[in-house]
Amino acid sequence: MLFWLGFYLFFFLLSTYIGYQKGNLVAGILLGYVLGPVGVICMYFSKDRKHMICQHCHSSIHIQSYFCPQCKTKQLYVA
Numbered sequence: 001m002l003f004w005l006g007f008y009l010f011f012f013l014l015s016t017y018i019g020y021q022k023g024n025l026v027a028g029i030l031l032g033y034v035l036g037p038v039g040v041i042c043m044y045f046s047k048d049r050k051h052m053i054c055q056h057c058h059s060s061i062h063i064q065s066y067f068c069p070q071c072k073t074k075q076l077y078v079a
Contacts, residue, residue, distance in 0.1 A: 023049030
């Protein structure tokens with residue numbers, strides 16, 4: 001019983017952490033709570049809402065960046 005509770009809690013916390021890192025905290029909590037290990041896999045392959053790809057140099061930058069730190073070009077946010 002204690003093993004399964006720890007197993008479930010581990011995947012719940014891991015899914016929550018991945019959701020926080022990707023900007024999907026609520027989805028991470030809900031998927032980890034409901035689905036456990038499958039929720040971790042879903043969160044791992046979900047879209048990252050905190051970063052986007054620069055159109056010019058293809059580096060990963062923060063979504064609210066006005067200029068790319070690598071190539072110094074102006075960024076337009078496209079949803």
